[in-house]
Amino acid sequence: MTEFDRSASNRTVSKSALAAAQARSQHEWRPVGGNLITKPFLVLAALAIIGIILMLYRYAAGLGAVTNLSDGYPWGIWITYDVLVGTALGCGGYATAILVYAFNRWEYHPVVRSAVLTSVFGYSLAGLAIFLDIGRYWNGYKLFLPWTVNFNSVLVEVALCIAAYVVVLWIELLPTILEKYPENKKAALWLHRLERWLPVIAAVGILLPTMHQSSLGTLMIIAGYKLSPIWQTGLLPFFFLISAITMGFAVTVFESVLSSMAFKRPFETPMLGRISVGMAWLIVVYLVVRFADLLFRGAPVFTSGFQSVMFILETLLFLVPVLLLVSPGLRQDLRFLFLAAISMLLAGSLYRFNAFLIGYNPGANWSYFPSPGEIFITLGIIAIELMAYLYFVKRFPVLPTEHA
Amino acid sequence: MGLNRRDFLKAAAGGGLALASNLSPAPVLARATVTRLPDALGILYDATLCIGCKACMAACKKFNNLPPDLCTPNSLWDDPVDLSAKTVNIVKLYKNGTGLAKDQEINGYSFVRRFCMHCVDPSCVSACPVSALTKDPKTGVVHYNKDNCIGCRYCQVACPYLIPKFQWDQAFPQIVKCQLCDHRIAQGSYSACCEFCPTGASIFGNVQDLRKEARRRLSLKPGTFAEYPLQRVDSHHKVSRQVTPYLNHVYGETEGGGAQVLMLANVPFNKLGLPQLPPTSQASHAETLYHTLYKGMIVPYVVLGGLFYIIYKNTTGHELP
Numbered sequence: 001m002t003e004f005d006r007s008a009s010n011r012t013v014s015k016s017a018l019a020a021a022q023a024r025s026q027h028e029w030r031p032v033g034g035n036l037i038t039k040p041f042l043v044l045a046a047l048a049i050i051g052i053i054l055m056l057y058r059y060a061a062g063l064g065a066v067t068n069l070s071d072g073y074p075w076g077i078w079i080t081y082d083v084l085v086g087t088a089l090g091c092g093g094y095a096t097a098i099l100v101y102a103f104n105r106w107e108y109h110p111v112v113r114s115a116v117l118t119s120v121f122g123y124s125l126a127g128l129a130i131f132l133d134i135g136r137y138w139n140g141y142k143l144f145l146p147w148t149v150n151f152n153s154v155l156v157e158v159a160l161c162i163a164a165y166v167v168v169l170w171i172e173l174l175p176t177i178l179e180k181y182p183e184n185k186k187a188a189l190w191l192h193r194l195e196r197w198l199p200v201i202a203a204v205g206i207l208l209p210t211m212h213q214s215s216l217g218t219l220m221i222i223a224g225y226k227l228s229p230i231w232q233t234g235l236l237p238f239f240f241l242i243s244a245i246t247m248g249f250a251v252t253v254f255e256s257v258l259s260s261m262a263f264k265r266p267f268e269t270p271m272l273g274r275i276s277v278g279m280a281w282l283i284v285v286y287l288v289v290r291f292a293d294l295l296f297r298g299a300p301v302f303t304s305g306f307q308s309v310m311f312i313l314e315t316l317l318f319l320v321p322v323l324l325l326v327s328p329g330l331r332q333d334l335r336f337l338f339l340a341a342i343s344m345l346l347a348g349s350l351y352r353f354n355a356f357l358i359g360y361n362p363g364a365n366w367s368y369f370p371s372p373g374e375i376f377i378t379l380g381i382i383a384i385e386l387m388a389y390l391y392f393v394k395r396f397p398v399l400p401t402e403h404a
Numbered sequence: 405m406g407l408n409r410r411d412f413l414k415a416a417a418g419g420g421l422a423l424a425s426n427l428s429p430a431p432v433l434a435r436a437t438v439t440r441l442p443d444a445l446g447i448l449y450d451a452t453l454c455i456g457c458k459a460c461m462a463a464c465k466k467f468n469n470l471p472p473d474l475c476t477p478n479s480l481w482d483d484p485v486d487l488s489a490k491t492v493n494i495v496k497l498y499k500n501g502t503g504l505a506k507d508q509e510i511n512g513y514s515f516v517r518r519f520c521m522h523c524v525d526p527s528c529v530s531a532c533p534v535s536a537l538t539k540d541p542k543t544g545v546v547h548y549n550k551d552n553c554i555g556c557r558y559c560q561v562a563c564p565y566l567i568p569k570f571q572w573d574q575a576f577p578q579i580v581k582c583q584l585c586d587h588r589i590a591q592g593s594y595s596a597c598c599e600f601c602p603t604g605a606s607i608f609g610n611v612q613d614l615r616k617e618a619r620r621r622l623s624l625k626p627g628t629f630a631e632y633p634l635q636r637v638d639s640h641h642k643v644s645r646q647v648t649p650y651l652n653h654v655y656g657e658t659e660g661g662g663a664q665v666l667m668l669a670n671v672p673f674n675k676l677g678l679p680q681l682p683p684t685s686q687a688s689h690a691e692t693l694y695h696t697l698y699k700g701m702i703v704p705y706v707v708l709g710g711l712f713y714i715i716y717k718n719t720t721g722h723e724l725p
């Protein structure tokens with residue numbers, strides 16, 4: 001068979017390791033259980049169906065029929081929200097993996113699974129959104145042919161890296177699925193193999209988002225003057241990377257609080273507090289570099305009309321979590337942690353909208369606001385994401401076992 | 405598990421250094437703006453000669469099989485208001501005040517032709533992920549190949565002149581742009597717009613010759629009579645005409661790293677809707693940053709190795725075997 005069974009002694013070692021792994025995982029995570037078909041679930045299902053019908057219409061009638069995109073604004077909310085914000089919200093798995101595996105902070109291990117789960121859906125559906133957005137999707141495979149790919153294109157790095165990371169995320173999720181079948185020998189065998197490959201998987205799972213989250217920022221460099229100098233800078237990759245990591249922490253806190261409320265489980269306040277403080281420090285680094293860069297280039301921060309308003313709003317949203325989390329008292333209070341996380345998520349999202357849409361001005365004759373079709377397809381994608389999340393959390397060992 | 409943050413930071417430093425080098429004014433792997441090809445082909449458009457007859461637009465549609473673009477209610481004929489997937493060449497009008505004096509910025513008017521500039525270092529080519537847009541290594545013509553295109557529209561984000569257009573109304577859309585009539589060039593002919601221009605406002609030719617011709621026109625004395633070639637820069641067919649004043653600027657000579665389409669006018673080019681671009685190309689900015697981070701994939705591999713080492717230690721509690 002396999003190297004797994006090569007020697008007797010090896011086998012016993014493996015078996016005990018396997019048993020330990022299973023015991024540990026059962027100790028750490030458990031399915032929530034309960035009814036799947038609830039009222040909120042049905043609302044989500046309705047949204048998903050509307051979205052899917054509109055998607056079919058988009059394929060039949062072309063992009064112009066469902067979107068407000070134009071030759072001036074070729075990219076709209078499908079790129080900005082579904083791909084940029086969607087994958088940044090999917091950085092929970094990435095951010096917690098850095099904490100646990102790279103910084104060796106195993107006390108955060110319990111939240112890794114649910115973080116990976118949101119990442120899986122965030123990224124997979126961003127992939128779906130890309131497929132909706134590209135006009136000549138049947139040529140999509142050309143991205144993977146070495147003789148057609150243009151390695152000077154930043155978009156190539158983004159696309160290949162996101163595609164690879166989706167695969168890695170599903171591999172990271174596999175243990176969760178396999179553990180549901182403790183009796184199945186094959187499942188146990190694969191579980192063990194995955195455990196052995198963990199260092200490789202975890203390392204690739206940290207490298208890939210570092211690459212593509214920063215490259216998402218690099219995408220806009222070539223837009224040149226069309227992007228306002230408030231956002232157009234050689235530091236775009238740095239800002240995109242740091243804000244993606246902070247959004248990853250924020251989404252982990254956000255999700256932990258929400259799922260505790262929804263499934264009536266105890267809150268993990270002290271742990272979330274520590275994660276939030278780390279996040280706040282990163283935001284401080286981000287803000288210092290951001291303002292140094294703006295000052296250095298003399299960007300027209302206050303004289304750009306609506307863009308200035310959005311810039312100030314973006315900055316305030318970044319500041320809120322820092323101000324909330326400097327005081328040790330507030331850090332113990334779940335409500336403030338939650339508020340800080342939400343503010344960070346909004347800050348990172350607005351930064352992305354600013355850098356790709358609001359700060360983007362191709363000329364006076366062009367304008368863009370998403371059409372109902374674009375919005376409903378996006379809502380449909382979010383609904384599919386949430387339904388998949390609910391299904392997994394209720395049926396598979398994802399959420400941390402209660403300590404109470 | 406004696407781990408660690410220190411190790412991690414050490415490994416991360418490799419990546420950090422590469423990132424930091426972008427902050428310095430002279431990045432380590434600066435990719436210079438591409439220089440001109442010796443046999444490049446292009447067009448010289450002289451707004452002071454243009455009479456706005458739109459013969460070039462009609463010829464362009466005919467020889468590129470483009471459909472009429474009906475843009476006003478109940479329109480009876482092709483009347484595009486801007487470039488689109490149906491119109492890759494357009495003549496526009498600048499007008500100010502009374503709009504009476506030709507080629508005057510104040511109380512005057514000027515025509516301006518807009519179409520692909522066939523940049524020396526094109527952003528669209530750098531941006532396109534699947535090499536659907538390519539620059540011909542000899543003529544420098546920027547050509548589109550629909551068989552590769554995935555319709556991502558990154559070329560539209562990248563082009564500083566907003567030239568590539570997308571067929572928004574099609575279920576199986578394409579990008580459409582001027583390709584300098586390269587199908588005609590392949591048969592020994594040249595761009596249709598220049599063949600049908602009655603005044604010599606648009607002439608076709610080798611870009612070096614076009615630059616010389618542009619310089620010659622700038623050195624002419626307004627009010628005197630001079631000869632202007634028709635259709636092609638090397639044509640024996642010339643018209644004699646009284647010289648009118650020019651702005652001392654050949655647009656496209658340096659803009660955005662230079663273009664193979666050059667323009668002359670007497671109204672400032674930004675008034676005519678042309679962007680003011682630095683002499684370095686947007687493609688070189690993007691690729692400098694990108695290559696600095698990813699040259700030979702060295703930085704990513706180093707970071708991956710470092711990560712693997714640390715995570716191996718952290719998950720197993722052992723050094724590497």
Ligand code: SF4
Pocket residue numbers: 519520521522523526527528529546562563564565566567568581
């Ligand atoms: S003008 Fe635009 S489309 Fe034409 S070559 Fe330059 S970048 Fe490409």
Ligand code: SF4
Pocket residue numbers: 531532533534535536537552553554555556557558559560568579
């Ligand atoms: S739309 Fe087509 S031509 Fe334009 S960048 Fe994308 S693949 Fe290339």
Ligand code: SF4
Pocket residue numbers: 453454455456457458459460461495515517597600601602603604605606
């Ligand atoms: S054909 Fe010549 S004169 Fe007529 S509009 Fe075109 S460039 Fe101007």
